[in-house]
Amino acid sequence: MNSAVSSITPDLPNDLPVAQVSHSVLHPAFIAREVARRYPTKGEITCFLLYRGMNDVYLVQDDTTKYALRVWRKTYRDVDDVAYELDFLAYLQAQGYPASVAVPQHDGRLYFKVASPEGERALAMYDWAPGVKFGERLSNETAFRIGAAMAQMHLHGFAWAGKDHAFSTKTAKDYNICMPALIAFVNDRPDDLRDYPLIAAALDKRLDELAASGEVPLGVCHRDFHPSNVHVDEDGAITFLDFDAAGEDFLMQDVQNFVWGNLFYGFDPAIGEAFEAGYDSVRPFTQAEKDNRELFLMAKALRLVAGMAESSTAVGRGTLRFRNLDWLGDYIKTRARACGLL
Incomplete structure (x- = not known):
């Protein structure tokens, strides 16, 4: 042998x-x-x-x-x-x-x-995706084109799913699967133990209300799109990658995942604004989507910390190296209160 x-x-x-x-x-x-x-x-x-x-x-x-x-x-x-x-x-x-x-x-x-x-x-x-991560080749112009490409992806998702398909909020609420792990993750933080289940329950209700309104559309989404999940080559050509979380979700959640990732990495907020402008140029946001930007930013942070807790037995707690539990907790709770979820 x-x-x-x-x-x-x-x-x-x-x-x-x-x-x-x-x-x-x-x-x-x-x-x-x-x-x-x-x-x-x-x-x-x-x-x-x-x-x-x-x-x-x-x-x-x-x-x-x-x-x-x-x-x-x-x-x-x-x-x-x-x-x-x-x-x-x-x-x-x-x-x-x-x-x-x-x-x-x-x-x-x-x-x-x-x-x-x-x-x-x-x-x-x-x-192989050519080029480098967008974070290594930042520009507002490229961010605009990435946003436009995401909107095109969402439109393709409607065609792929079929006109008679009824989208569900089920995968949009996957954070609930991770809640037991999150509770164990923050077992020495009494405020988190009290607040996270309250926020998750209130978010469940709000997401169902938004879906029922028809003003905040669901569709086929990447569900983990951030500046490291798109490559840019020397000529400016972009390639989307890492669709392993793909599924049904709110389109605006996909958009705000990128905006939040821009904040997470500490990039200029103008990058996120250019990305949203590019998206809006292809599939204009509804007023209800605009009104719920903060809700989806908060939801992204909650998903992240819950997902990290769920995966910690396999990959450790090293994913907290950029932002710690204090930072994440303050981000989530400040926006949850502003959105009436806490």
């Missing part, structure tokens, strides 16, 4: 307890072998782990091309939920939309599954 294989499948003493695993990391040699047999690549395959995070991403390269391969982390979502993202991306590709899309395998499938210590996990290989 060669060293690469033995490092993946070592012999284990049978008298030791079997550990519960929250997040295993697949060996690059295993990934390379699976890619070589599943995909129409050329020549030798090399692979290394780029980063381990909410999902794990590998750089895969053959003799002519490089790709990004994602291994989804096992979460509360069903492993086959990834089909939603990949099918939507395939539709966007057919429309000529600038997004990083999954590469089909020999049999045409867009993802495959493997068994891991924590259960089944999904894998998909994507074409």
Whole structure:
């Protein structure tokens, strides 16, 4: 047995307890072998782990091309939920939309599954997004074009879903799945223990009211769009990526996710304003959407802290390195009070 294989499948003493695993990391040699047999690549395959995070991403390269391969982390979502993202991306590709899309395998499938210590996990290989993160090439003009492109994506989402499809607020309220983890996360913070469940319950009601009004539209959304999830090349061409949270949501939530991410990274607020202006130039905001900007900014922050709590057993608390619980709590509660949710 060669060293690469033995490092993946070592012999284990049978008298030791079997550990519960929250997040295993697949060996690059295993990934390379699976890619070589599943995909129409050329020549030798090399692979290394780029980063381990909410999902794990590998750089895969053959003799002519490089790709990004994602291994989804096992979460509360069903492993086959990834089909939603990949099918939507395939539709966007057919429309000529600038997004990083999954590469089909020999049999045409867009993802495959493997068994891991924590259960089944999904894998998909994507074409490489050219350029660098928008945060490394900031400009108001590019932000405007990114906003316009997001609006176009939302319009494509309506066509993909079909004119008779009824959108739901279910995934817009996924923060409720993470609330038990958030309560455990802030167990030494009495104010947070009291306030977060109250805010979540009030937000549930408000979101349902907005959906029922028909003035704040729902649609197919990226659901985690921020300045690091769009690349810009030297010629200014943009590519959207990381659709792994894609699903039904309020379109304005998608917009404010980017605006909030701009704040989170400490960029000039003018970037977020240009992004909104670009979006509005393609799909004009309703007055109700404008009136609820602060609500969706607050909701983004609540989603973030709840999601970090849920994922902390797998990826640790390092995602708080930019903003701590005091900052997040103040942001959420100040806006929740202003919106009448607390």
